[in-house]
Amino acid sequence: MDFGPHLLLAVLEGGVTAAVLALTAMGLSIVFGVMRVVNVAHGEFYMVGAVLAWYIATALGGNPILGFMAAIVIAPLLVGSLAAGVDRLILRRINYDPERTIVATIGTLYILQQTTLMTFGPDPRPVEPPFNSRIALPWFDWNQNGLEFYYPWGLSITSYKLFVIAAAAVILITLWFAITRSKAGLIMRATQQDSDMAQAFGIPVKTVYSVVFGLGAGLAAIGAVLVVPIQQAYYLMGHDPLLLAFIVVIIGGLGSLPGTIIAAILIGMADSIISVFFTPTLAKIFATLLVATVLVFRPTGLMGKSTA
Amino acid sequence: MTSTAKSNTLHFGLLFFLAIAFLVLPEYHSGNLARIMILAIYAMGYNVLFGYTGLLSLGHALFFSAGMYGLGLTMHLNGWTPAPAFVAALLASTIVAAIVGFLVLRTTGVAFMIVTLMFAQAGYLTILYFGTYTRGDEGFALQQATRQLIGFDLTNPSVRYYTALILFSVVLLLLAYLVRSPFGRTLVAIRENGERAKMLGYNVTAIKLQAVILSGVISGASGAAYALLFGYAGATFATVQYSILPLLWVLVGGAGTTTGAFFGVLFMTYLIDYASGQTNAYLIVVGLVLVAVTLFLPHGIVGTLRNKYAGWLP
Amino acid sequence: MILSTCGLTKAYAGVAANTDIDFDLPVGQTRAIIGPNGAGKSTFVGMVCGRIPATRGSVSFDGTDITTMAAHERIRKGMAYTFQITSVFQGLSVRENINLAARRRLGKNKLAVTRKTDEVLERLNIANRSDQLASNLSYGHQRILEIGMGLAQDPRLFILDEPTQGLAESEVDDFNQLMKSMDAETTILLIEHNMNVVMAVAEYITVLDQGMVLANGTPEEIRANTAVQEAYLGTGHG
Numbered sequence: 047m048d049f050g051p052h053l054l055l056a057v058l059e060g061g062v063t064a065a066v067l068a069l070t071a072m073g074l075s076i077v078f079g080v081m082r083v084v085n086v087a088h089g090e091f092y093m094v095g096a097v098l099a100w101y102i103a104t105a106l107g108g109n110p111i112l113g114f115m116a117a118i119v120i121a122p123l124l125v126g127s128l129a130a131g132v133d134r135l136i137l138r139r140i141n142y143d144p145e146r147t148i149v150a151t152i153g154t155l156y157i158l159q160q161t162t163l164m165t166f167g168p169d170p171r172p173v174e175p176p177f178n179s180r181i182a183l184p185w186f187d188w189n190q191n192g193l194e195f196y197y198p199w200g201l202s203i204t205s206y207k208l209f210v211i212a213a214a215a216v217i218l219i220t221l222w223f224a225i226t227r228s229k230a231g232l233i234m235r236a237t238q239q240d241s242d243m244a245q246a247f248g249i250p251v252k253t254v255y256s257v258v259f260g261l262g263a264g265l266a267a268i269g270a271v272l273v274v275p276i277q278q279a280y281y282l283m284g285h286d287p288l289l290l291a292f293i294v295v296i297i298g299g300l301g302s303l304p305g306t307i308i309a310a311i312l313i314g315m316a317d318s319i320i321s322v323f324f325t326p327t328l329a330k331i332f333a334t335l336l337v338a339t340v341l342v343f344r345p346t347g348l349m350g351k352s353t354a
Numbered sequence: 355m356t357s358t359a360k361s362n363t364l365h366f367g368l369l370f371f372l373a374i375a376f377l378v379l380p381e382y383h384s385g386n387l388a389r390i391m392i393l394a395i396y397a398m399g400y401n402v403l404f405g406y407t408g409l410l411s412l413g414h415a416l417f418f419s420a421g422m423y424g425l426g427l428t429m430h431l432n433g434w435t436p437a438p439a440f441v442a443a444l445l446a447s448t449i450v451a452a453i454v455g456f457l458v459l460r461t462t463g464v465a466f467m468i469v470t471l472m473f474a475q476a477g478y479l480t481i482l483y484f485g486t487y488t489r490g491d492e493g494f495a496l497q498q499a500t501r502q503l504i505g506f507d508l509t510n511p512s513v514r515y516y517t518a519l520i521l522f523s524v525v526l527l528l529l530a531y532l533v534r535s536p537f538g539r540t541l542v543a544i545r546e547n548g549e550r551a552k553m554l555g556y557n558v559t560a561i562k563l564q565a566v567i568l569s570g571v572i573s574g575a576s577g578a579a580y581a582l583l584f585g586y587a588g589a590t591f592a593t594v595q596y597s598i599l600p601l602l603w604v605l606v607g608g609a610g611t612t613t614g615a616f617f618g619v620l621f622m623t624y625l626i627d628y629a630s631g632q633t634n635a636y637l638i639v640v641g642l643v644l645v646a647v648t649l650f651l652p653h654g655i656v657g658t659l660r661n662k663y664a665g666w667l668p
Numbered sequence: 669m670i671l672s673t674c675g676l677t678k679a680y681a682g683v684a685a686n687t688d689i690d691f692d693l694p695v696g697q698t699r700a701i702i703g704p705n706g707a708g709k710s711t712f713v714g715m716v717c718g719r720i721p722a723t724r725g726s727v728s729f730d731g732t733d734i735t736t737m738a739a740h741e742r743i744r745k746g747m748a749y750t751f752q753i754t755s756v757f758q759g760l761s762v763r764e765n766i767n768l769a770a771r772r773r774l775g776k777n778k779l780a781v782t783r784k785t786d787e788v789l790e791r792l793n794i795a796n797r798s799d800q801l802a803s804n805l806s807y808g809h810q811r812i813l814e815i816g817m818g819l820a821q822d823p824r825l826f827i828l829d830e831p832t833q834g835l836a837e838s839e840v841d842d843f844n845q846l847m848k849s850m851d852a853e854t855t856i857l858l859i860e861h862n863m864n865v866v867m868a869v870a871e872y873i874t875v876l877d878q879g880m881v882l883a884n885g886t887p888e889e890i891r892a893n894t895a896v897q898e899a900y901l902g903t904g905h906g
Contacts, residue, residue, distance in 0.1 A: 084464055144464055145410055150648045152598055156641025163635040331479045338472035341465045342457045536771055543768050546757040555743035555772045
């Protein structure tokens with residue numbers, strides 16, 4: 047394949063990465079924005095979402111569409127409840143102290159990951175997508191006949207991948223409306239602004255925190271359920287999404303939906319393109335150093351409010 | 355007994371116990387203990403920054419592996435002997451710690467944790483990227499013939515054990531001295547109230563940088579010693595896991611205590627050893643212990659002893 | 669002059685906390701800075717000791733321009749500073765708190781540090797509490813401890829930000845005695861709201877209002893100054 051089509055492919059794949067990344071990062075961002083804590087176990091909630099999707103799809107047997115639909119509804123709810131439980135049992139008791147929360151969520155990371163290893167096992171397992179037709183994509187060629195379109199071999203995308211991008215967009219738009227227009231969203235934003243003040247106004251801050259923590263994990267799980275028919279469910283699959291989500295949140299700005307979307311698109315595309323044209327390892331080196339550099343030279347504004 | 359005398363008794367007592375332990379323990383356990391002592395050096399290095407200065411780094415594997423590869427590569431690729439290779443390792447970790455420290459100290463709190471994590475990740479990925487030299491995750495072995503020091507064969511169990519003990523003693527006694535010294539007390543002051551320390555005339559940033567470098571060098575020494583005594587260097591030691599382990603060890607043993615690091619490594623090593631006999635998901639004990647310690651025993655074993663019964667514990 | 673400022677100004681995004689402050693402090697004087705809330709007293713003093721960077725203007729200490737000098741370096745030059753909201757080492761003992769203050773100057777000389785700490789503990793009458801944790805002290809005693817930390821540095825310029833706030837009456841009297849007993853070579857600059865303390869202790873007063881110098885004078889002159897009275901009572905301001 048020539049450069050042009052190759053780039054288009056990378057961009058489209060990047061779109062899928064960006065879509066899932068936007069959902070995952072949004073979850074992390076909301077938690078950090080409202081609760082001022084970093085959930086290091088975020089990637090594991092994502093992974094559990096994918097694993098649960100596998101269990102649900104397998105349990106429902108034959109029809110992949112039914113399995114998928116059940117998974118996309120049930121798995122995020124289960125993961126969200128699990129996360130809310132973690133908040134109630136652990137985070138609340140350490141009073142959301144930033145340092146102790148990091149340690150506690152690292153512990154949670156290991157617990158979730160290893161429990162999955164014990165039950166689900168070490169092998170990646172596939173989930174069938176609900177639909178998966180191949181759509182060939184055209185590319186153009188500028189020659190003596192003028193502008194001519196042709197279908198390069200290997201340049202295609204699947205209908206499912208397009209669906210993932212569309213689904214992510216719909217969910218994020220719904221989330222945007224919920225946060226900015228609904229009463230629940232207002233309560234969330236009030237708690238984010240000033241939790242003491244919110245408490246004084248009768249807002250049950252502790253409950254809000256549990257809900258927000260659950261919501262954050264649930265968003266990651268939705269992303270995972272969307273991606274699992276493309277990748278596979280694997281007990282270590284939470285590691286890379288965590289790293290990328292971190293990068294997106296730090297660059298895009300916490301709690302800001304537009305910022306997260308833009309950063310997710312940038313990072314998703316960059317990761318995909320660099321991976322395609324160079325190596326995935328180089329892409330990751332670039333990404334991690336980028337985050338470090340941003341934080342070193344702009345430590346306030348992003349993390350400024352929660353400096354311990 | 356004055357508290358200094360008690361402190362000396364404790365430290366020399368521990369070293370004495372470790373010295374005779376080799377003679378009474380079966381080889382499996384003395385082998386374990388040698389490894390535990392080397393990793394305890396790493397934990398003590400981490401403790402300087404976390405327990406005493408109050409800075410939580412999530413990237414110390416970078417320093418550990420700087421030492422490991424500093425010694426490993428010079429011996430494996432350049433044929434250096436252990437002594438100059440060890441110096442190279444110390445130099446490597448000093449330089450890495452100085453550069454990273456200079457950049458990282460511009461951040462505080464959560465940002466500090468994330469930046470250290472990111473630098474360590476970049477370090478790990480770089481080791482993978484240069485796989486032709488480092489052999490990546492697979493790593494490389496250091497041949498027995500090369501691991502000789504002034505006539506002693508470091509692969510011999512007793513030589514290995516007592517070399518580990520000597521290194522451990524040096525670092526333990528250094529730490530014990532540091533804690534009572536003006537520098538050590540200043541670190542604690544910075545941990546307790548950095549703004550107040552600054553307004554007493556202490557150059558807090560410069561002192562923190564010194565702490566990062568000291569912590570980094572000790573961690574690097576541990577990495578180099580590990581490669582030298584156990585004959586292997588690999589990228590696994592640069593992963594996030596090896597940044598979280600010293601945090602775990604220090605938390606369990608007791609941050610801000612001199613002996614806590616050792617007891618933390620001892621406890622967790624045997625716990626993981628036991629768990630790995632039960633399930634291949636043995637790392638779950640890491641998770642459970644981290645959560646339990648954070649919830650119920652935030653001062654760790656030695657720290658809780660100090661708070662409840664023996665206030666003199668260093 | 670041990671301390672001089674020239675046109676010292678601090679503006680936060682359009683809000684002027686301090687505007688063009690010219691200030692001269694002779695060696696050995698006890699100067700009080702007073703003014704209504706929000707007058708910019710703490711901001712001014714913050715710029716002097718280096719905690720707050722100035723937007724404009726200069727500060728010189730003992731003839732040296734320290735405008736761009738870092739806070740810790742200014743302290744090393746001979747300033748001591750107590751915070752408006754008491755800031756000590758809560759987790760450490762009273763003795764170690766003062767040790768840390770003394771040790772910065774006296775360094776490795778353990779004997780000198782111990783001697784200085786004992787001296788300060790005696791002078792402030794808290795020797796019997798030397799092994800207590802600072803967090804276990806009453807607020808008033810913590811403030812006294814902080815003053816002790818300043819004394820342990822043998823400062824040339826001692827800056828105190830509302831030192832008597834939260835002290836019991838007897839403690840305030842002790843404070844006044846302490847200030848008066850200070851070495852003639854030590855210059856004292858204190859922000860105070862307690863007018864009794866100001867009248868008892870200050871040789872000269874600077875009044876700030878709305879970020880600017882309103883008046884300078886002896887206690888009697890300031891007491892009689894109508895502009896100062898208006899500033900405090902708020903009459904005549906739109």
